Amino acid sequence: MAESTLSFSIETEVTPAYYDELIKYTYENYVARMGKNLTNINQTVENGNYVLGFTVQDLDGKWHVTVVMKTGKPIQVTMQPSDATVPSAVLDRIKEDLIIVIQFLKRL
Secondary structure, X not given: OHHHOEEEEEOOOOOHHHHHHHHHHHHHHHHOOOHHHEEEEEEEEEOOEEEEEEEEEOOOOOOXXXXXXXXXXXXXEEEEEOXXXXXXXXXXXXXXXXXXXXXXXXXX
16 A cells, blocks of 8 residues: 555754654653554664654544654654545644644754
């Protein structure tokens, strides 16, 4: 389903020394607060980049979106919807939420 993968980047002034903190902040202020809507949560390091991955799922189990956020200049985010039934509003919301979390981190 690579054709349905959505990607976007987030510009940030965060330096590489704080990428680990960026991932932790995103986890604490977004992922951990989503509760039972999120599964498969993991934080790893790939090729020197900190990575946060999680799956947003419909409470009825009809669809899910796999999200991967990789640190770097810029931060790269990919979203893989399970199928075409994932509402575009959900994808837009995930994107907006992640951008807002990163913007808040810049202000701290």
